[in-house]
Amino acid sequence: MTSAHSSSESFSGCFELHNRPEDIQRAERSVLSAIEQLEYDRASVFAIRLALEEALNNAFKHGNKGDPAKQVRLHCRVDPKAVVIEIEDEGDGFDPHSVPDPTEQENVEIPSGRGLTLMRAFMTEVVISPPGNRVHMKYVRPG
Amino acid sequence: MDRKPMANTSATSRLRVSEHEGITRVEFVDRNILDEANIQQIGAEISRIVDSKTQPKILISFDNVDHLSSAALGTLITINNRVRSKDGQLRLANIDPQIYEVFIITKLNKLFQIHQTTQQALASFS
Numbered sequence: 001m002t003s004a005h006s007s008s009e010s011f012s013g014c015f016e017l018h019n020r021p022e023d024i025q026r027a028e029r030s031v032l033s034a035i036e037q038l039e040y041d042r043a044s045v046f047a048i049r050l051a052l053e054e055a056l057n058n059a060f061k062h063g064n065k066g067d068p069a070k071q072v073r074l075h076c077r078v079d080p081k082a083v084v085i086e087i088e089d090e091g092d093g094f095d096p097h098s099v100p101d102p103t104e105q106e107n108v109e110i111p112s113g114r115g116l117t118l119m120r121a122f123m124t125e126v127v128i129s130p131p132g133n134r135v136h137m138k139y140v141r142p143g
Numbered sequence: 144m145d146r147k148p149m150a151n152t153s154a155t156s157r158l159r160v161s162e163h164e165g166i167t168r169v170e171f172v173d174r175n176i177l178d179e180a181n182i183q184q185i186g187a188e189i190s191r192i193v194d195s196k197t198q199p200k201i202l203i204s205f206d207n208v209d210h211l212s213s214a215a216l217g218t219l220i221t222i223n224n225r226v227r228s229k230d231g232q233l234r235l236a237n238i239d240p241q242i243y244e245v246f247i248i249t250k251l252n253k254l255f256q257i258h259q260t261t262q263q264a265l266a267s268f269s
Contacts, residue, residue, distance in 0.1 A: 050212070121248045
C-alpha cells in the first residue's frame with residue numbers, strides 16, 4: 001500500500017499494484033473490510049466487490065495487456081454515505097463506446113465483454129476518462 | 144440420492160464431480176470464482192468432462208458460491224457452446240439471488256436453463 005488513512009468514520013487508501021494475486025487480494029481486502037466496518041449491507045458489499053474485481057481485471061488484462069512491468073493504481077475512499085474507487089492503468093486506453101453491448105442478441109453468446117456492463121449495473125456512477133485508462137466509480141449507499 | 148463420485152475428481156481439482164443415471168453433476172470447491180487461473184482450470188476440467196461424453200448431460204450446481212466474475216460467465220458460455228455442439232444438455236441450479244441478478248443483467252438467464260433446485264434441474268433433462 002502506498003498510503004492509507006482510516007478513522008471510525010472513513011477510510012482512504014492508495015495502492016500501486018503489480019499483477020500479483022496476493023497483492024491484489026490484499027488491496028481488495030483492505031477496501032472491503034473498510035466497507036464492512038461501516039456496516040454496508042451484504043448487497044452493497046457484493047456490488048462493490050464485483051465492480052472492483054471487474055475494473056482491476058480490465059486494467060491488468062486489457063489496459064496493461066498482462067505486462068508484468070506495468071502497474072495499476074487503485075485509490076479508494078469509503079465513508080458512511082458512499083464509496084469512491086478510482087483505478088488507473090498504464091495502457092493506451094480505449095473508447096468505451098466501442099465496446100459491443102453484450103446483452104444484444106447477436107453478442108449474448110460471445111464469452112467476453114461483460115465486465116463494463118456489470119460495473120455500470122452495480123455502481124451508482126461509472127466514468128471512464130480519456131484516453132480511457134482511468135475509471136472512476138461511485139457507489140452511493142441506499143436509503 | 145445415491146451419487147457416485149467420478150474417478151477424475153482429484154485433490155487439486157476445483158470441482159466436485161458425481162454421476163447419477165447418465166447425468167454429470169458438477170459443484171465448485173471455491174466460494175469465490177474470481178481468480179483468472181482458477182477459472183481457466185474450471186473451464187478445462189468441465190470441457191474434459193463434456194469431451195468424454197457422446198451426448199453430455201451436465202448439471203452445474205452453484206451451491207455455496209458467493210461471487211463470480213464476468214470471466215466465469217465467459218467460461219460458462221464456452222461450456223454451453225461445447226455441450227450444444229455435441230447435442231448435449233446443460234443445466235444450472237442453486238444460484239444465489241445476488242449472483243442470479245448478474246445473469247439477469249447480462250441476459251444470460253435467457254441463454255442458460257436455470258433451475259432453483261438440483262431436483263428441478265435433474266427432472267428437466269430429457
